[in-house]
Amino acid sequence: MRRSSSISAPGVFALAALLWAAQGPGTRVTYRVRVVQDGLLELARGSVSGPAGTDLRFALRDDTAEVEALFQIVPEGDTVLVSAEFFTRRRINRSRRGLGLWEQDSYRRSVRLAWGDTARVHLFGRPRRGAAPDAGLWVHVVLVRGFSGGEGRPAEELEVLDATMNIVLEAVVRPRRARVVMNLVRGDTVSGPRGYDLVPEAPARRVQLAMAGRTTTLEIGLTRPEPAKSARDRVLALDADVVCLRIATPEVAQPVGVVCGRLNDVARRLPLPGGDTLVATFAWPAGR
Amino acid sequence: MSDSHEHWLKQIDAELDGEMSLAERALLAKHLAACSHCSGARASQLEVRVALARSAGDPHARVVPRPTIRGRALAFWAVMALAVGVAGGWLAHGRWGGPGGSLEDSRAAIVVH
Numbered sequence: 001m002r003r004s005s006s007i008s009a010p011g012v013f014a015l016a017a018l019l020w021a022a023q024g025p026g027t028r029v030t031y032r033v034r035v036v037q038d039g040l041l042e043l044a045r046g047s048v049s050g051p052a053g054t055d056l057r058f059a060l061r062d063d064t065a066e067v068e069a070l071f072q073i074v075p076e077g078d079t080v081l082v083s084a085e086f087f088t089r090r091r092i093n094r095s096r097r098g099l100g101l102w103e104q105d106s107y108r109r110s111v112r113l114a115w116g117d118t119a120r121v122h123l124f125g126r127p128r129r130g131a132a133p134d135a136g137l138w139v140h141v142v143l144v145r146g147f148s149g150g151e152g153r154p155a156e157e158l159e160v161l162d163a164t165m166n167i168v169l170e171a172v173v174r175p176r177r178a179r180v181v182m183n184l185v186r187g188d189t190v191s192g193p194r195g196y197d198l199v200p201e202a203p204a205r206r207v208q209l210a211m212a213g214r215t216t217t218l219e220i221g222l223t224r225p226e227p228a229k230s231a232r233d234r235v236l237a238l239d240a241d242v243v244c245l246r247i248a249t250p251e252v253a254q255p256v257g258v259v260c261g262r263l264n265d266v267a268r269r270l271p272l273p274g275g276d277t278l279v280a281t282f283a284w285p286a287g288r
Numbered sequence: 289m290s291d292s293h294e295h296w297l298k299q300i301d302a303e304l305d306g307e308m309s310l311a312e313r314a315l316l317a318k319h320l321a322a323c324s325h326c327s328g329a330r331a332s333q334l335e336v337r338v339a340l341a342r343s344a345g346d347p348h349a350r351v352v353p354r355p356t357i358r359g360r361a362l363a364f365w366a367v368m369a370l371a372v373g374v375a376g377g378w379l380a381h382g383r384w385g386g387p388g389g390s391l392e393d394s395r396a397a398i399v400v401h
Contacts, residue, residue: 067396086396105391111398118401125393 028148029073031056033141033169039134043162048171050154055172057236058139060123062165064091067123070172070236073143076112080143082119083110085235106231118142153284172240175200178222178263179283180245184211184276185269197285198222200243206250216276218256219248225260245280249273293325300330304337 030049033056036042048056056071066089074081085108091100113119119141127135154171177197184191191211198205204221225242228234244260247270259268263282270278299316302308308316320327 069396082398084396084398088396105395107395109396109398111400113400120399120401122397122399125395126397126399128393 026148027052028146028151029054030144030146031071031141031169032144033058033139035060035137035139035167036134037137039132041162043165044158044160044167046156046158046169048154048156048169050171050173051148051152053174054154055237055240056141057168057170057172059168060137060165065089065124068232068236069121071141075145079112079114081110081112082141082143083108084121087232087236106235113143115143115145172237174237174240175243175263175284177285178243179285180220180222181281181283182207182209182220183279184209184216184272185279186211186276196220198245200224204246204248211276216272216274217250218278219250221246243282245282247272247278296323296326297329300326300333304330304333
């Protein structure tokens, strides 16, 4: 006996399209953030958005306290697991010599919520018993996902309403590709720039740079940097947009050198064995 | 004065005269530890005997001092020391601060609304 299905073919197609849009590369994640004091005074508001996998780096500093956190999300169906790694410093007093004495702490928090729900982050702990439920300094974070509309770049927006505090919202995106522009330099002679879109950890590729009628062949490959030495830098992903370019010559098995840098169009120089200098700049790939 | 105290006063006399066995002295010591009246009587007896010995020309006789801190005085000073400690701690906390409650209470918390 054949069972009839209540889901039609167009329905299945629409469901598949919706799932693809929600989980696939076309998804864009937005963190809407409000920093509020005692439930009434809004200190800052802003948003950070980016492709799936974008994290939020939050920092709040004043003369007596610093809170830094990296919010990461893991979508699971209609819910999302939000985990945050906190680094806090609080000035507890002054030393006999008048210098500040600070208390430093680090820990991790996680919570599961539905898309569109609001997570309230009490930065210095929940209000004490007897205090108003909105007492203290807290941060509203609302997570929204939607179609990227072809926009792959992260975006940040922040309006600070209280100038006494330093508040930072940053999108943390680990590049899937990077634009690498290279020149060869020898004295006053500079080769024409050659640009390549490279994928981190992909196999090395062979490139040729021509200068003064002479061609130099190099093997280049993009890698992630070594993990940061300090726990704070590692957990807050301060090197998220750093890539390293490994350069080798076909004749020598060992790499000639490694150039690391952020995707910020700053030129990095590496002397080559033949007397030339390789100048490489790293940038985000052009928007599609 | 009860018969019981009469009995122990005789025992104290015998002990100071050196006429008690080790077991009897242990029994008396146990009683003296619990009975302030008898221990005071023993000290008085001892003072009298020392005074007599000194008047008789014994150069080695010494007066055994009575305890100068009594129970009420001890309680008073204990309360005073406690009060000073609490006040000092309060002032020190106000001046230099402190951990400010438990560590977990001071850490960030995420609540879903």
